[in-house]
Amino acid sequence: MKIATFKLAAIAFAMSAGAALAGPGAAGHGHGGETAYGKVGDPKKPARPVQVVMSEKDGKMSFIPDRVEIRRGEQIRFQLRNNGELDHEIVLATLEENLKHAVEMQKNPDMEHDDPNAKRLAPKKTGEIVWAFTKAGEFDFSCLIPGHREAGMTGKIIVK
Numbered sequence: 001m002k003i004a005t006f007k008l009a010a011i012a013f014a015m016s017a018g019a020a021l022a023g024p025g026a027a028g029h030g031h032g033g034e035t036a037y038g039k040v041g042d043p044k045k046p047a048r049p050v051q052v053v054m055s056e057k058d059g060k061m062s063f064i065p066d067r068v069e070i071r072r073g074e075q076i077r078f079q080l081r082n083n084g085e086l087d088h089e090i091v092l093a094t095l096e097e098n099l100k101h102a103v104e105m106q107k108n109p110d111m112e113h114d115d116p117n118a119k120r121l122a123p124k125k126t127g128e129i130v131w132a133f134t135k136a137g138e139f140d141f142s143c144l145i146p147g148h149r150e151a152g153m154t155g156k157i158i159v160k
């Protein structure tokens with residue numbers, strides 16, 4: 001009898017943990033539960049603006065700035081601008097995920113991203129990503145168009 005009670009409690013705990021993990025996804029976003037680097041932002045909540053410019057010059061491609069420091073729990077509104085002559089994109093992720101993703105992009109260069117953690121911009125276009133950094137750590141943002149990350153288009157996000 002005692003064992004049965006314990007089992008029920010364990011199941012109830014597992015279920016509530018599962019519900020918590022589902023996060024804001026349940027509130028209507030198709031995707032966007034919690035990831036290792038945070039979650040999709042809520043555009044209705046305050047967000048600190050951070051401007052990031054994409055460009056290429058003399059064979060070097062870059063994000064300016066290429067290092068962004070964030071306090072854990074902060075929501076950031078990345079205001080993106082492509083000042084270059086080529087298409088560029090920004091993909092927020094862990095370094096490991098972006099390196100893996102870069103390999104997939106080599107095989108499939110026309111892969112389009114329509115994810116809340118990524119944005120592709122044509123020359124002279126602007127865009128926005130709102131992201132909530134709920135976890136401390138070091139993360140990556142890169143342009144995964146083949147050759148671009150290698151040419152310098154990568155940066156670091158440090159969440160403390």
Ligand SMILES: [Cu+2]
Nearest residue numbers: 088089143148
């Ligand atoms: Cu690029």
